[in-house]
Amino acid sequence: xxxxxxxxxxxxxxxxxxxxxxxxxxxxxxxxxxxxxxxxxxxxxxxxxxxxxxxxxxxxxxxxxxxxxxxxxxxxxxxxxxxxxxxxxxxxxxxxxxxxxxxxxxxxxxxxxxxxxxxxxxxxxxxxxxxxxxxxxxxxxxxxxxxxxxxxxxxxxxxxxxxxxxxxxxxxxxxxxxxxxxxxxxxxxxxxxxxxxxxxxxxxxxxxxxxxxxxxxxxxxxxxxxxxxxxxxxxxxxxxxxxxxxxxxxxxxxxxxxxxxxxxxxxxxxxxxxxxxxxxxxxxxxxxxxxxxxxxxxxxxxxxxxxxxxxxxxxxxxxxxxxxxxxxxxxxxxx
Ligand SMILES: [Fe+2]
Numbered sequence: 001x002x003x004x005x006x007x008x009x010x011x012x013x014x015x016x017x018x019x020x021x022x023x024x025x026x027x028x029x030x031x032x033x034x035x036x037x038x039x040x041x042x043x044x045x046x047x048x049x050x051x052x053x054x055x056x057x058x059x060x061x062x063x064x065x066x067x068x069x070x071x072x073x074x075x076x077x078x079x080x081x082x083x084x085x086x087x088x089x090x091x092x093x094x095x096x097x098x099x100x101x102x103x104x105x106x107x108x109x110x111x112x113x114x115x116x117x118x119x120x121x122x123x124x125x126x127x128x129x130x131x132x133x134x135x136x137x138x139x140x141x142x143x144x145x146x147x148x149x150x151x152x153x154x155x156x157x158x159x160x161x162x163x164x165x166x167x168x169x170x171x172x173x174x175x176x177x178x179x180x181x182x183x184x185x186x187x188x189x190x191x192x193x194x195x196x197x198x199x200x201x202x203x204x205x206x207x208x209x210x211x212x213x214x215x216x217x218x219x220x221x222x223x224x225x226x227x228x229x230x231x232x233x234x235x236x237x238x239x240x241x242x243x244x245x246x247x248x249x250x251x252x253x254x255x256x257x258x259x260x261x262x263x264x265x266x267x268x269x270x271x272x273x274x275x276x277x278x279x280x281x282x283x284x285x286x287x288x289x290x291x292x293x294x295x296x297x298x299x300x301x302x303x304x305x306x307x308x309x310x311x312x313x314x315x316x317x318x319x320x321x322x323x324x325x326x327x328x329x330x331x332x333x334x335x
Pocket of ligand 1: 191
């Protein structure tokens with residue numbers, strides 16, 4: 001039978017691949033954003049500055065603090081990479097999401113899986129790089145391939161999970177290739193690309209599970225993600241094949257407005273694999289980038305029955321402005 005031997009969660013924010021003295025390039029976009037989501041409400045930049053005036057965010061987003069936190073993130077990424085290399089699993093199941101890279105408004109499956117033989121990890125062409133908004137080009141290289149590369153999908157386990165989920169009442173979209181998506185895009189979304197680019201030191205056959213965390217109206221709820229993760233966990237451990245499997249949740253934690261209070265609650269649920277906490281997280285908080293916490297919720301639910309316990313627990317709020325915009329980073333392992 002297959003065994004779940006390792007679990008981890010990683011943020012994949014563009015800030016991780018942007019030097020801290022360039023984080024301000026995205027603040028311009030924050031200031032133009034008409035809908036910065038924070039605790040179930042929508043704000044503009046100046047409203048958040050006023051609302052959060054007593055949180056010392058000018059200091060928290062100052063260059064010395066940014067530099068220190070960016071360095072802490074790089075150490076965490078290095079540690080995660082080394083741990084994954086050491087575990088050397090036969091298969092890596094990645095729970096991620098798409099940010100209008102593969103899917104468009106015309107076609108947005110709530111939950112989808114790849115079940116072809118391979119997946120592409122694409123490099124960014126110099127022409128595309130030139131067209132990217134300020135601060136995005138440098139960051140996008142963090143999740144892109146150095147050169148176009150093809151990686152193996154474990155089709156057999158993917159199909160086993162698809163079939164098991166079908167049997168448990170989950171209706172999952174199956175895709176032989178990402179090019180079947182409306183954007184005809186070849187390469188994987190950044191949620192996956194970051195893992196391949198930053199954490200994989202050797203090719204690991206993978207299973208890609210994609211949640212529509214971001215886009216209304218068909219996002220799976222937190223409770224649905226718990227049920228999904230538990231069903232995936234059962235499917236993996238019932239898989240009649242002697243394989244060592246690792247699980248990865250990619251994304252989060254709160255962003256593009258950081259909320260340390262909410263993250264504290266999320267982290268308590270993750271640390272203890274407490275499904276009561278995770279399944280009852282309020283949906284109106286799990287919007288925008290913060291919605292990627294659902295990739296972690298699903299991961300935690302898969303790990304729940306594995307006997308693995310939290311080991312590495314790094315939480316690093318990376319503020320880029322006095323409005324509290326930025327990305328709270330999480331790097332965790334269950335071993
Ligand atoms: Fe993302």
